[in-house]
Amino acid sequence: MIEDPFKSKKDVVFYSSCNGLVLMNNPWSEEENDIMLWNPSTAEIKQIPKPGDDHPIAANSGSVKNYQYSHLYGLEYGRIDDDYKILRLRVCYDKRNGVCCGCEVKVYTLRTNLWKTIPYEFSYDLYLRCTVQNLIRASGALHWIQAPCASLAQEHKSISRVIVSFNVEHDIFKQVPLNSGLQELLISDDPYKSSRAEGAFLSY
Known part of the structure; x- marks a missing residue:
């Protein structure tokens, strides 16, 4: 479970979405090109x-x-x-x-x-x-x-x-x-x- 990514200090970038899953950058990571899958319905994430x-x-x-x-x-x-x-x-x-x-x-x-x-x-x-x-x-x-x-x-x-x-x-x-x-x-x-x-x- 995560907080609303829009509340993070880092800019949020959405790359793609499919069947309710969102592929985006990790707004809490300091690493460049860190990406994750986010399910807005369940607030679950999968760090890639x-x-x-x-x-x-x-x-x-x-x-x-x-x-x-x-x-x-x-x-x-x-x-x-x-x-x-x-x-x-x-x-x-x-x-x-x-x-x-x-x-x-x-x-x-x-x-x-x-x-x-x-x-x-x-x-x-x-x-x-x-x-x-x-x-x-x-x-x-x-x-x-x-x-x-x-x-x-x-x-x-x-x-x-x-x-x-x-x-x-x-x-x-x-x-x-x-x-x-x-x-x-x-x-x-x-x-x-x-x-x-x-x-x-x-x-x-």
């Missing part, structure tokens, strides 16, 4: 363990001080395993030019209370123009908009955005086929149109 040692993503000879990391989280329920899973995307950026260097994918399973790394070559940027996005739940998978790192390295002259999904039951990534309307919204550099693409996807 750390995913283990995080290694540098960028394979280069430069100093690690030139790189910074951001995290994106999503929560989904898998009907086959009757279990909840947390997806963590850890994105690496070059501080000198703001270009994404890669992403590490890990999945936490509530039943086992363990994390595992998904071996996936992830050369996409998830924070388009530094705009933090939420993972969208639909049909047993988590979805988000991203852009190839190669196009971002070209000073944003030609950014090709796509929608990617992660199926939590089979740990499979795939690119979602788009109709012409969604493609037009994703190509636009207008952040308003990009947000419209998220809404349009939900009814797609």
Whole structure:
């Protein structure tokens, strides 16, 4: 049992929710990227363990001080395993030019209370123009908009955005086929149109 998290001194950040469970930061922890599951109905929490040692993503000879990391989280329920899973995307950026260097994918399973790394070559940027996005739940998978790192390295002259999904039951990534309307919204550099693409996807 816990007190109201909104009464904590630290800012409350909600990452995702599923079937009444809320994935959020731990507002009582001093550690960065500490997350927990909160059931508002019962006031119960589940502290999520750390995913283990995080290694540098960028394979280069430069100093690690030139790189910074951001995290994106999503929560989904898998009907086959009757279990909840947390997806963590850890994105690496070059501080000198703001270009994404890669992403590490890990999945936490509530039943086992363990994390595992998904071996996936992830050369996409998830924070388009530094705009933090939420993972969208639909049909047993988590979805988000991203852009190839190669196009971002070209000073944003030609950014090709796509929608990617992660199926939590089979740990499979795939690119979602788009109709012409969604493609037009994703190509636009207008952040308003990009947000419209998220809404349009939900009814797609």
